[in-house]
Amino acid sequence: MKIVDLTVIPADDRTAVAAIAAEAQVNFKDCYQCGKCSAGCPMVQGMDLMPREVIRYLQLGKVQEVLNSKTPWVCAQCGVCTARCPQNVDICATMRAVRHAAKDAGITPVREADVFEDEFIKNVRAHGRSNEQYLAMKYNLRSGHLMQDVDSAPAMFARGMIGIATHNIDSRDEVSALIDRVLQNNGAAKEAPKGGDAS
Amino acid sequence: MTTYSYFPGCSANSTGISYTKSADFVCKKIGIELEEIPEWCCCGTSAAKLTSYDLGYALPSRSLALAEKLDASRPIVAPCAGCYAALKDALVYAQASKENLEHVRDMINMPYEASVQVMNLLEVFSTQEAKDALQQQITKPLSAFKVACYYGCALVRPVEVCKFDDPEDPQSMDTIMRLAGAEPIDWSFKTECCGAAQQMAVPKPSRVLIERIFQNAEANGANAIVTACPLCWMNLDMRVKAINKERAEAGKPAFDLPVFFFTELLGVALGGDAKTLGIDVHFQPGAPAFIDQKVKESAQIEEERKLAAAEEARKLEERAAKLAAKKQAKAEDVHSPQGGEQ
Numbered sequence: 001m002k003i004v005d006l007t008v009i010p011a012d013d014r015t016a017v018a019a020i021a022a023e024a025q026v027n028f029k030d031c032y033q034c035g036k037c038s039a040g041c042p043m044v045q046g047m048d049l050m051p052r053e054v055i056r057y058l059q060l061g062k063v064q065e066v067l068n069s070k071t072p073w074v075c076a077q078c079g080v081c082t083a084r085c086p087q088n089v090d091i092c093a094t095m096r097a098v099r100h101a102a103k104d105a106g107i108t109p110v111r112e113a114d115v116f117e118d119e120f121i122k123n124v125r126a127h128g129r130s131n132e133q134y135l136a137m138k139y140n141l142r143s144g145h146l147m148q149d150v151d152s153a154p155a156m157f158a159r160g161m162i163g164i165a166t167h168n169i170d171s172r173d174e175v176s177a178l179i180d181r182v183l184q185n186n187g188a189a190k191e192a193p194k195g196g197d198a199s
Numbered sequence: 200m201t202t203y204s205y206f207p208g209c210s211a212n213s214t215g216i217s218y219t220k221s222a223d224f225v226c227k228k229i230g231i232e233l234e235e236i237p238e239w240c241c242c243g244t245s246a247a248k249l250t251s252y253d254l255g256y257a258l259p260s261r262s263l264a265l266a267e268k269l270d271a272s273r274p275i276v277a278p279c280a281g282c283y284a285a286l287k288d289a290l291v292y293a294q295a296s297k298e299n300l301e302h303v304r305d306m307i308n309m310p311y312e313a314s315v316q317v318m319n320l321l322e323v324f325s326t327q328e329a330k331d332a333l334q335q336q337i338t339k340p341l342s343a344f345k346v347a348c349y350y351g352c353a354l355v356r357p358v359e360v361c362k363f364d365d366p367e368d369p370q371s372m373d374t375i376m377r378l379a380g381a382e383p384i385d386w387s388f389k390t391e392c393c394g395a396a397q398q399m400a401v402p403k404p405s406r407v408l409i410e411r412i413f414q415n416a417e418a419n420g421a422n423a424i425v426t427a428c429p430l431c432w433m434n435l436d437m438r439v440k441a442i443n444k445e446r447a448e449a450g451k452p453a454f455d456l457p458v459f460f461f462t463e464l465l466g467v468a469l470g471g472d473a474k475t476l477g478i479d480v481h482f483q484p485g486a487p488a489f490i491d492q493k494v495k496e497s498a499q500i501e502e503e504r505k506l507a508a509a510e511e512a513r514k515l516e517e518r519a520a521k522l523a524a525k526k527q528a529k530a531e532d533v534h535s536p537q538g539g540e541q
């Protein structure tokens with residue numbers, strides 16, 4: 001069992017927890033540690049902290065443990081935890097908020113999950129739509145899983161499911177401008193101090 | 200004839216081609232028209248939300264605004280469960296407050312009222328109008344199909360966004376399958392996650408999700424799994440081959456369950472052939488043969504049911520005739536002078 005020192009919680013950590021709580025719109029004090037979220041989570045076999053533990057660490061202000069955890073990156077965003085929590089704690093949104101906070105701090109404990117998300121948005125930014133075959137290819141190249149799912153590709157080609165042609169929309173410039181605008185604004189907003197006390 | 204604004208989604212012409220073809224066939228048959236939203240863009244799915252909350256709202260909102268421009272009085276239908284969830288989530292967000300709506304308008308830089316309704320395809324087929332039309336048009340009841348209706352996550356969660364069916368034991372697909380003559384089985388994995396995009400990003404812990412879904416469907420007596428989402432369908436139908444290989448190495452029996460879109464099976468019940476419905480391009484190659492086999496068995500079952508019903512009717516008639524004869528005899532007995540002793 002790990003020993004957690006609760007005598008000192010740096011102010012920075014408190015602020016970081018408050019920011020996560022504000023983004024996820026969760027009051028971590030609501031959680032009474034029943035464990036229902038962990039019990040229903042389909043991805044626990046890949047997690048280093050149970051969903052319940054993520055919430056517990058945040059309650060205690062131990063944000064570094066959570067930012068370095070694989071759990072939010074292994075989470076499939078299925079929403080079972082949130083749907084079943086008797087205290088209406090949005091655990092699923094917390095996982096998202098922790099991912100954002102970790103990424104901002106330059107921590108990506110499961111690189112592949114980060115690469116996938118990144119390539120997905122790039123793909124949409126370039127074409128206005130997601131082109132599955134190119135997404136899979138780029139993802140495989142960047143993640144280093146070169147052979148993943150390639151045995152299914154010939155079947156997809158033969159059946160006309162995927163082709164060489166990319167799907168573009170005429171207004172793809174509008175879509176790329178929209179993505180840039182939103183992400184730039186988000187970047188600016190992050191400079192501003194965040195309020196709220198939830199830890 | 201009801202017309203909907205149609206949001207096909209990025210997989211409509213690729214991995215979800217069978218869903219598109221079969222939905223198209225069924226809609227035409229029962230008088231539902233789908234008009235594609237011009238210049239719709241990717242809904243962003245969970246990747247956009249994981250990148251930034253705002254992006255998760257802005258991308259789908261752009262298509263919602265375009266749908267309003269097309270015809271604000273019509274609901275949007277999004278057959279893909281992931282698209283449906285993203286669109287509806289963005290709609291619910293914009294409807295929650297004036298500030299939210301303003302924020303979305305600023306982000307998408309378009310006129311937008313957050314006024315169009317968003318529906319999934321199960322919802323469309325659950326309307327009385329669609330059900331009545333289906334009932335009339337079904338020529339080949341699916342009597343030999345024992346189906347595990349698999350809803351996955353995005354049709355029912357988040358609960359406060361979707362609000363369309365029970366989050367733990369949804370019934371809409373079961374009802375539609377029953378209408379088509381199939382028998383939906385009771386099982387525990389209706390709304391379990393298929394692993395979604397994590398099947399690519401973190402395949403190791405994700406594979407078992409698929410395995411458990413097959414296991415539970417099989418253990419509860421299903422002979423097919425039915426879905427309403429192209430990503431669920433692909434994760435199940437494409438990845439079961441690798442899972443079966445691993446099971447073989449571990450000395451476990453292979454799963455032998457084809458995976459269909461609910462529209463494919465509806466299409467079969469409405470007389471469509473495998474090619475028209477896209478059943479010939481499944482990853483599991485046995486799907487068309489399975490359909491042929493089960494359609495034959497269904498016809499047999501129907502024939503037997505008809506014969507049994509006729510036999511039942513004949514027996515009833517016979518009984519009624521006997522009863523009538525008895526009554527007659529009794530009446531004659533009472534009225535005959537010989538039998539009239541007091």
Ligand code: SF4
Nearest residue numbers: 031033034035037085
């Ligand atoms: S289900 Fe809710 S109350 Fe129970 S441990 Fe999880 S977050 Fe806490």
Ligand code: SF4
Nearest residue numbers: 041075076078079081
């Ligand atoms: S949303 Fe994530 S943490 Fe919650 S149950 Fe699903 S996989 Fe587990």
